[in-house]
Amino acid sequence: xxxxEQSPQNLTAQEGEFITINCSYSVGISALxxxxxxxxxxxxxxxxxxxxxxxxxxxIATINIQEKHSSLHITASHPRDSAVYxxxxxxxxxxxTNKLIFGTGTxxxxxx
Amino acid sequence: DTxxxxxxxxxxxxxxxxxxxxxxxxxxxxxxxxYKQKAKKPPELMFVYSYEKLSINESVPSRFSPECPNSSLxxxxxxxxxxxxxxxxxxASSQLNxxxxxxxxxxxxxxxxVL
Numbered sequence: 001x002x003x004x005e006q007s008p009q010n011l012t013a014q015e016g017e018f019i020t021i022n023c024s025y026s027v028g029i030s031a032l033x034x035x036x037x038x039x040x041x042x043x044x045x046x047x048x049x050x051x052x053x054x055x056x057x058x059x060i061a062t063i064n065i066q067e068k069h070s071s072l073h074i075t076a077s078h079p080r081d082s083a084v085y086x087x088x089x090x091x092x093x094x095x096x097t098n099k100l101i102f103g104t105g106t107x108x109x110x111x112x
Numbered sequence: 113d114t115x116x117x118x119x120x121x122x123x124x125x126x127x128x129x130x131x132x133x134x135x136x137x138x139x140x141x142x143x144x145x146x147y148k149q150k151a152k153k154p155p156e157l158m159f160v161y162s163y164e165k166l167s168i169n170e171s172v173p174s175r176f177s178p179e180c181p182n183s184s185l186x187x188x189x190x191x192x193x194x195x196x197x198x199x200x201x202x203x204a205s206s207q208l209n210x211x212x213x214x215x216x217x218x219x220x221x222x223x224x225x226v227l
Contacts, residue, residue, distance in 0.1 A: 030213045031213040031215070033215070033216070035218070040200075040223070041220065041221070042118075042200075042202060042218055042219055042220030042221040043155070043202060043204075043218035043221075044218070045215065045216070045217060045218065048215045050213075086154060088154075090213040098143060098145075098160070098206050098208075098213060098214055098216060099157060099160075099168070100157070100216065102154035102155060103154065104153070104154055105152075105154060
C-alpha cells in the first residue's frame with residue numbers, strides 16, 4: 001500500500017461543476033503539497049499546507065492532520081483546469097532532508 | 113525572480129551521445145533537486161544538493177552525473193543513456209532550513225528522448 005493515496009484516479013466533470021480531489025496518507029508529516037501538472041508540462045505548486053485551510057482564487061485546500069487527510073476543491077471548474085493534480089507529503093522521518101512522497105495523481109478532465 | 117528555469121525544453125540523443133541538462137534559480141535557495149518522471153507516474157527523486165554539495169543520491173546509475181557549480185546552477189550530465197531513460201527530467205529548488213520543511217519550487221522540465 002502506498003504511503004500517499006489519492007482518489008479518484010480519474011475524474012471527468014462538466015464546466016462549472018464543483019470538484020473535490022482527496023488525499024490520504026499513512027505517515028506523520030510536516031507539510032503537504034498540492035501540485036498541478038498539465039499534459040507534457042512541468043509541475044506547478046498550488047498549495048503547501050501544514051494545518052487548516054488555504055484559498056487561492058477558485059482553489060481551496062484543506063488538511064486534517066489528525067485524520068491524515070487533505071482535500072483539494074475547485075469551484076466553478078473550467079476546461080483550463082484539466083490537468084493531473086498530485087498530492088505530495090513531507091514525512092516527519094528523514095531528518096533534515098526535504099524528501100517528498102508523491103501520490104499517483106488524479107487526472108482531471110473538465111468538459112465544456 | 114521566483115522561478116526555476118530549465119534548458120533545453122526538449123532533447124533527443126543517441127545512446128552514444130554526451131549531453132547536459134541545465135537548471136537555474138535566482139531565489140537564493142541552497143537546496144536543488146533532480147527528479148525523473150515517466151509517463152503517468154509521479155516524479156522520482158534522483159539527487160539532492162545542499163549548499164552545493166551532493167547530499168542524496170537515490171542509487172542513480174553512473175550514466176547520470178550531477179554537478180552544482182554554484183548556488184544558482186544545477187547540471188545533469190548524461191552519457192551512454194538507454195532508451196528506458198527517456199522521461200521528463202524535473203529540477204526543483206528550496207530554501208534549506210534544517211528545522212522545518214521548505215517548499216520546493218519546480219521547473220518546467222526537460223523532455224528527454226533517447227534513441
